[in-house]
Amino acid sequence: MSAEPDEVDRLVAAWTHERPDLDVSPMQVMSRVARLAHHLDRARRQAFAEHGLEPWEFDVLSALRKAGEPYALSPGRLVQETLVTSGTMTNRVDRLATRGFVERLPDPSDRRGVQVRLTPAGRTAVDGALTELVEHEKELLAELDDEHADVLVDALRVLARRFA
Structure with a gap:
């Protein structure tokens, strides 16, 4: 592992010089997390694009795929899984249905409800995009x-609890 100074080290040093009255040490972590998030976002978009998907499409299709057989969820459950509004989800399901990736079916446990089910084409798309991702x-x-990865996982888990 390299301990060579990076851009964040230079950023922190500059702020420390300019604002010696302020503890800018949180930037050591948060600026790196932000920069890594940017790179991850690019990698995600590239992986999804290689399979003809937008990130939001992957989110919906992966929620259905993770649900297991028969790869179907209610629109309300999809809203919970993807953290979007019901109006947004309706639009997304419509667009995915037009592409042949999902279909709407009557909910077998509620005559008034519907289920959104992954089609074989949707499964192929999401599985390919996941592999690429x-x-x-x-x-x-x-x-x-592995040791550093485990430490990072634990540290990020601790930080993420605040938002759960």
């Missing part, structure tokens, strides 16, 4: 050994 993510993490 995992490969991109492996590349981004390639410089971490």
